[in-house]
Amino acid sequence: MSFTTPAALLLLALLPLVAWLVWPVDRRPVERRPANRRPVDQRPASRRPGAARPRPRSGWPGLVLRLLILALLILSLAGAQLVRAVDDLAVVFLVDASDSMSRESVAAAEAFVREAVGAMGPDDRAGVILFGANALVEQPLRRFESADNLPPFASQPGRLHTDLAEALRLSLALLPGDAARRVVVLSDGAATTGDTAEAARLAAASGVSIDTVYLPRPAAPNEVIVRDVAAPARVGQGETFRLEIAAESTTATPATLRVLGDGVVVYEEEVQLQPGGNNFVVRLTAAAPGFARYRVQLSPPAAADTFPQNNELAAFTEITGQPRVLIVAADPSVGAGLRPAPTAADPSVGAGLRPAPTANDEPAFDEAAQLAAALAASGLTVERVAPAALPPTPGDLADYAGVMLVNVNARDLSPRQMAALQSYVRDLGGGLTAVGGPDSFGMGGYFDTPLEEALPVNMQIEDEERFPSVSLVLVIDRSGSMSAEEGGVTKIQLAAEGAVRALQLLNQNDEMTLITVDEAPDAIIGPVTAANRDEAIEQMRRLGAGGGGIFVYNGLQAAAEVLDSSTNEVRHIIVLADGSDAEQKEGVPELIGELTAQGVTVSMVSIGRGPDTPWLQQMAELGNGRFHVTDQAANLPQIFTQETAAIQRSYLVEERFFPAQVSSSPILAGIRETPALYGYVATSPKATALVVLETPQTDPLLAQWQYGLGRSLAWTSDATGRWAQEWVRWGGFATFWNQAARWTFGGRQAGGLAAAVRLDGERARLTVDAQDESGAFRNDLALTANVVGATGETETLTLRPVAPGRYEATFTPQTEGAYFIGVGTTAGGETTADGRRPTADGEEPSSSGQPSVVGGPQTTAGWVLGYSPEYAELSGNPALLASLAAQTGGRALDTAEGTGPGPAAVFAHDLDAAPAAQPIWPWLTLAAALLLPLDVAARRLTFTKRDWAQAWAKVTADRRRPTATPERTETMAQMLRAKEEATVGRVGNPPAPVTNDERRATDGDSTRRTTDDQPLTTNDQRPTPTDQPLPDETLAARLRKRKRPS
Secondary structure: OEEOOHHHHHHHHHHHHHHHHOOOOOOOOOOOOOHHHOOOOOOOHHHOOOOOOOOOOOHHHHHHHHHHHHHHHHHHHOOEEEEEOOOOEEEEEEEEOOOOOOHHHHHHHHHHHHHHHHOOOOOOEEEEEEEOOOEEEEEEEEOOOOHHHOOOOOOOOOOOOOOHHHHHHHHHHHOOOOOEEEEEEEEOOOOOOOOHHHHHHHHHHOOOEEEEEEOOOOOOOOOEEEEEEEOOOEEEOOOEEEEEEEEEEOOOEEEEEEEEEOOEEEEEEEEEEOOEEEEEEEEEEOOOOEEEEEEEEEEOOHHHOOOHHHOEEEEEEEEEOOOEEEEEOOOOOOOOOOOOOOOOOOOOOOOOOOOOOOOOOOOOOOOOHHHHHHHHHOOOEEEEEOHHHOOOOHHHHOOOOEEEEEOOOHHHOOHHHHHHHHHHHHOOOOEEEEEOOOOOHHHHOOOOOHHHHHOOEEOOOOOHHHOOOEEEEEEEEOOHHHHOEEOOEEHHHHHHHHHHHHHHHOOOOOEEEEEEEOOOEEEEEEEEOHHHHHHHHHHHOOOOOOOOOEEHHHHHHHHHHHHHOOOOOEEEEEEEEEOOOEEOOOOHHHHHHHHHHOOEEEEEEEEOOOOOHHHHHHHHHHOOOOEEEEOOHHHHHHHHHHHHHHHOOOOEEOOOEOOEEOOOOHHHOOOOOOOOEOOEEOOEEOOOOEEEEEOOOOOEEEEEEEEOOEEEEEEOOOOOOOOOHHHHOOOOHHHHHHHHHHHHHHHHOOOOEEEEEEEEOOEEEEEEEEEOOOOOEOOOOOEEEEEEOOOOOEEEEEOEEEEOOEEEEEEOOOOOEEEEEEEEEOOOOOOOOOOOOOEHHHOOOOOOOOOOOEOOOEEEEEEEEOOOHHHHOOOOOHHHHHHHHHHHOOOEEOOOOOOOOOHHHOOOOOOOOOOEEEEOHHHHHHHHHHHHHHHHHHHHOOOOHHHHHHHHHHHHHHHOOOOOOOOOOOOHHHHHHHHHHHHHHHHOOOOOOOOHHHHHHHHHHOOOOOOOOOOOOOHHHOOOHHHOOOOOOOHHHHHHHHHOOO
16 A cells, blocks of 8 residues: 555544543533431442442444544545556557658558557557647557557648647656556657657656657658748839749759749749759839739759749738729629619519519619729729629738628628628728618628628617518428538528528517428428527427428418418518429419418529529519529528518618718718718618718618728618719719728728738747837837638737837748738727827717727738748658657667567567556545444444343344243232331331241242342341341231330
């Protein structure tokens, strides 16, 4: 036995003191009476009143139990444990999976591990860790019956670096303490990060042996490496600048030096490389404003190069000039996304619905023509693209100072495009303007999308009294085609998500029913109201696909039965069907005619363009509803929310009104009055947004806010002759939109910050220099940076001051590619001399109590990790592996049995294993807890000798047959004797003698009394001879003698 805390055993010395303190003593008071008031006591001295009483025997068990409990608790505190010798072996394999390891090397490492596992003993355990920039547990420590139980390696650690130190620390955490421990490292030894020597010292101190297997890199006698590409962080448009290139070569060889700017070759030259370092300077001219990415390629002959991965690097340069604005609007030559203007004869206007477009529909308006002309006239560089051509990454959007969405429907943008817009504004400080129209905001399905998060308005109207009561029925196809997946999500799940969003958009007095149909209506969820909304959402998200096609008539019939009992003002049906698998068309037109006669409208949604798509469009026209067709089920949530907003009527307001200014803003600088407008899409402002203009119904018309590092603006009317025909002819039209666009550019154009990134080991170091207009350092900024990685993920950094006017932060690049960094001041981070927060562009705080937007210096930088740092080293480091083995008493192993030990030696039991210790203190504590009730019982209960005798008598009573006890006969002599004794006790005279006949009669009739009934007569209490009666004295003589006076 051993103890983890031996010092606690000193408490055992206190046990004698505890025994003395709790020594059992009978402290009951002793009864004492005067001698003349009691008869002569015939009991033993120890039983007489007043005699010293013995200690009760029950105190001794209590004392023993108490001391035993204390001893058990002290042993538990000391950490008692049983120690035994062991012969088990635990081995953890560390397999290098970084970029420096070729596929052949990794395969050789896996083969080594398999062969070693095949030779392990029945009680041995093995684990596998794959490491690179990080370490991952491929197989936890366990027993393997054979090598076949080891699955192929599947973990994917970061490949940009080799952190052997982290892998060693993770292996030490896996290894148990009750076995001999060994670590086997299979690597080329080229550790690029981490303190490997310190990890080895920790392993040696822990008694862990490290064996190493060196896996050499392919021989690289000839190698060309591009070491660095340096470009200025910022240049002006049209300015000539220098691109500096550093390269290395192991041999003299010709090569082609090529520079690509945004994918186009801008420079190419044949160069001669010399052994060692080679430096080149390329002069380029800055083109269009934005972030220009220059990729440098050095292409030597194949025989002169081993690793082509390190022959290319890139650098970013920000080209300043006139800001570039990207307008996103539907192509005016295509009818998609455009709707004709409503007319008084349009029967669907009263229902808030628009007719489905037909092939004869011509776009009445070019949504962006007047806006683009106004911005270009103000000196901005304007580019225009269709929604499908919107760049899908924040880095591509960073070339523009601002992006304008002009009446863009959310379903025309992919989720990736919307996420890129959100990151562009929030993380890189870009500007976003949303211009309204019938297909924008709530009418365009913006609800619960990244666009809604980035804009200063919510798509729901908070005033529910403006809405009519709505009964909505969704009839959804759940046939087998809906089980197909898009991006890992089935179509039926995307449809269910659309139903959830539609339900969330409804108001308290509305109701919705979801009916899934294949050959017949299957699951009917609803009618759902606000009271049971959460439960219904859970049911909707559990929907699955069925089989067959959708029977349209059965679905519409079920929807009609649901609406038959509804008394709400608006009753609407949305049918989702497969464009190639819509069945049971017979009777549908007649049923839709009956529904429209009752005031019910019907919209159709076709997934895919198939033979049934034209028929679905006709049914939508017949039902006075809308028709939607989409090739992507991911658009269903936007389509359903767009339909829901349309049937609620109040979202689309078409009436003549004059905007009312409620807050000051630089957007309205110099503008005193505005013309009338004829319509807008109703929204509600967010809590931190600034409403500048509002409508007569207090809906926001122009709202702005700061979103992350960027700014966004919402204009809920349009910029065309539909609703803004008077604005288009207004002389301040160009001024208004120029100031609105420039406001969204924020602090990016103001300057004051310069950012640069360099790679320092496995970390990239971001350095930001801050100066004011006079060139003085700024040390009063609280700066943050959002790093948008090559795969679109965002990491937020807090920069700390390291020198006058200089701030730094670090991050870890995960993959090769371009990284964009947006730097700006945090909210409240910049203050003026009087301690107030500055406002954007000098604007005054809002008089309405709404917060104004915080401004401050901002900048955006780009950085490229061209290739993995693993390719910067041309050879491995076997010396590092040898030092690990020497420091921990390990061995250098070979991949096969040969000059040195091979895989079979891994599980050799040649290590001294530390004895295994099994803690027993929990059991000791449990034993003390179980003894405690016995101790309490021993102290509360008292057992005398008589109690023990009675208990023993009861136990043994069944062992013998009970015998009859003769009845006790009281003779006259005994009665007289008792009377005499009582008389003597009162007057002090001795009792009368008893004759021998009387004594014989008495002894024959009674049993001998026990000490508890009558004490035996001792020698001191025997009567004197004079007290004895005469032998011949009769009873009558004695009675007469008693009567005589003495």
